[in-house]
Amino acid sequence: MPIVQFAQFSSIVQPTFWHELSKLKLEVLRLSEETVTLTATYSAGRTIKDRNTGQDVALGCNITVGGEGLLEGYSPPLLSIPAQGIVKNYNTIEEFKNADKRALFNTLTDDIWDGIVKNHDISVLTKFLLITFADLKRYKFYYWFAFPAFAAQPLWEIEDDWSTAEAHFSEAQLNSLTNQLAVTARAFFLIRPVTNDDVEVAQVQEFAAFFANVPQKSRVIGFLDPSAQASAPGWPLRNLLAYLRAVHSEEIQDVRVLCWRGDASSSRFGILQGGPTSAEKPSAVGWEKNVQGKLGARVADLAPMMDPKRPVPCSLADQAVDLNLKLMRWRILPGLNLEKIAQTRCLLLGAGTLGCYVARTLMGWGIRKVTLVDSGRVSFSNPVRQPLFEFEDCLHGGRPKAEAAAERLQRIYPGVDAQGITLSVPMPGHPIPPGSEGQIKADVRALEDLFDSHDAIFLLMDSRESRWLPTVLGSAKGKIVLNAALGFDSYLVMRHGAREESAHNVNRLGCYYCNDIVAPADSLTDRTLDQMCTVTRPGLAPIASATAVELLVSILQHPLGWPQQEDGGSVLGLVPHQLRGFLAQFRNMPIDCSETVLEAYETQGFAMLLRAFNETGFLETLTGLDKLHAEGEEALEAVDWEEGLDEDF
DSSP: OOOOOOOOOOEEHHHHHHHHHHHIIIIITOOOOOOOOEEEEOOOEEEOOTTTOOOEEEOOOEEEEOGGSSTOOOOOTTTTTEEEEEEEESSSSSHHHHHHHHHHHHHHHHHHHHHHTTTOOOGGGGOOEEEEEETTTEEEEEEEEEHHHHEEESOOOEEEEEEEGGGGGGGGHHHHHHHHHHOOOEEEEEEEEEEEEEEEEOGGHHHHHHHTTTTGGOOOOEEEEEOOTTTBBHHHHHHHHHHHHHHSSGOSSEEEEEOOSTTTTTOOOEEEEEOOSSSSSSOOEEEEEOTTTSSSSEEEGGGOOOOOOOOHHHHOOOOOOOHHHHHHHHOOTTTTOOOHTOEEEEEEEEEEEEEEEEHHHHHHEEEEHHHHHHHEBBTTTTTTTOOOOOGGGTTOOBBBBHHHHHHHHHHHOOTTEEEEEEEEOTTTOOOOOOOOOHHHHHHHHHHHHHHTTTTTEOOOSSSSSGGGGHHHHHHHTEEEEEEEEOOSSSEEEEEEEGGGGGGGSSOOOOOOOTTSOOOOOOTTTTHHHHHSSSOOOOHHHHHHHHHHHHHHHHHHHHHTTTTSSSSSSEEEEEOEEEEEEEEEEEOOOOOOOSSSSHHHHHHHHHHHHHHHOOOTTHHHHTTTHHHHHHHHHHHHSSSSSOOOOOGGG
């Protein structure tokens, strides 16, 4: 009689599985090589019709693995059979290649055999092993499946080859069987006739009781067959037959098998015979062959799929670009809240040297919402100092800075939500021309709307007075405001304090203008070239920009959250009020703040802003600086200066 041939499982791995495995590796396993459970699924074998020949072509005996298989409580789709497996992920490609695969395989087959012999557990019959190595820098995954199946000794033979199910069951019996199997998908089951029109179905564990007083020729063993080949049933049948030989050897003379494939017409029936067998554990086979048909690992290269514009690969690309952050949390800072950082919406006022570097560093921290505001155009002196611009951006009068910078951010990583807005910020000391008040009012309203829709604001402009209005808006609206200013070889980075009623500490930290004895005024008119430009050492801007972003992240990680006022620490260390950098030294300076300007803005609105823009001395009078100056002058006049001192020099 012909020897029974079996169709081996062929794995289908969904991209979502690699995504979930990456998360598991970075957030849970890290350097651990302990095994984790995995649920795969298979369903009835299918055929497709060849359009050229009209013949039915059998699809593979497939078992599918998706990302949901690594999640707890996963329920397989309707009419699909779950198969429980284990995954062992290695930390290096060398460990993956040199793994003792024979030992791993034998350990698994021992577990399966013990489940059969000791527990009569049929769930172990489709147990499998997957070993992997995840190269998360290149997004390549090396993997090898093993679907253990016990080798029959002696081999199973079949009488008269496989036939259709209709050759053994009546039409009414097949209808009854179809209705019962359609309710709940069964991996393995028993069938006995009740009448010529009806059959009963039971679980394999009920073999003795279910088949008591049932003639041998009426006992049928069924399984959901993932194979669609006419003469090769699917892989699960091998272990089912091993189970029957081990548990019911005295009652097995020949085995009538129904390979159920979803309907009667495609299902197959056969009568198998095999001689007596030893009670010892048989040998097993089951390592999957690679695409070359050889025993060896496979490689899934997902790099070509890393297009953030595609739904599923978007999550893969996000995970890849944030790899450094995940490793940071993995090795050093398990308490780092990356989700809070990623959800922070950042508004950058100024798209020059500071703005470009701040935007790049924000992306490095995983922030995906960045809006840049600037009124200028890219000039020929910009690209060498401002990393988001190229020489072509300077041609034809120069592209708008904010728009060019936002476009470059999206070219660096298309998953970032970057927007560039060309907008002028009204400034004290810069009077508004007649007839332009409507436009300035609209600009102020646009700026207010931008503040409302963002969480953190960076003041990165190139003049002191341009920071005044954003400072007022940020404080009035309770936003996180960070300031970065450059000197020749020094810089200032600071966070503005929150208002008393929203702060955890009543000692309010100051803003950029607090404790200044000079109100903001026109610092641009009648200035020489070197006074109009920020003359600074080239390496200082990236240092100041990175420091400003790091300060924001430290604020976000503070245990009290925003708006905390203390300089206390977060998981990233101290959260200082100010950082003044002198190339190699840093000093923190806490200062207090006044409510005068904010109260005037909140009560008078745009009218107050208009006076600040147009009237010289208005801010001095509002804040009391005029009185401070007067007191200083009076003090100087009260000094009894001695005459003739110059004669001694």
